[in-house]
Amino acid sequence: MTYTFRPRGVCSQEMRVEVDDQGIIQKLQVVGGCDGNLQGISALVVGMPAQEAIRRLKGIQCGFKPTSCPDQLARGLEAALEKQQA
16 A cells, blocks of 8 residues: 655655555655755665654654654654554
8 A cells, every 4th residue: 555645844855655464664765855865764674664763763853853754754753554444
């Protein structure tokens, strides 16, 4: 399943994540934000169970912001898994 969402409070404008039936991240595309960092995050999470990515990324802050692109990805993954289970 591919889930598209708009992150809030960060530089990136859109995230598209594909999660298979076993909850493994197959693909991540991010529009906007710090290109190199987000390509790196994408390379690291592809092949990882979504639950593990959530555990590792949730709560990360960017400077003085209460969130970050990794945190927004974790929140988007949570929503995607909830939608997938429904």
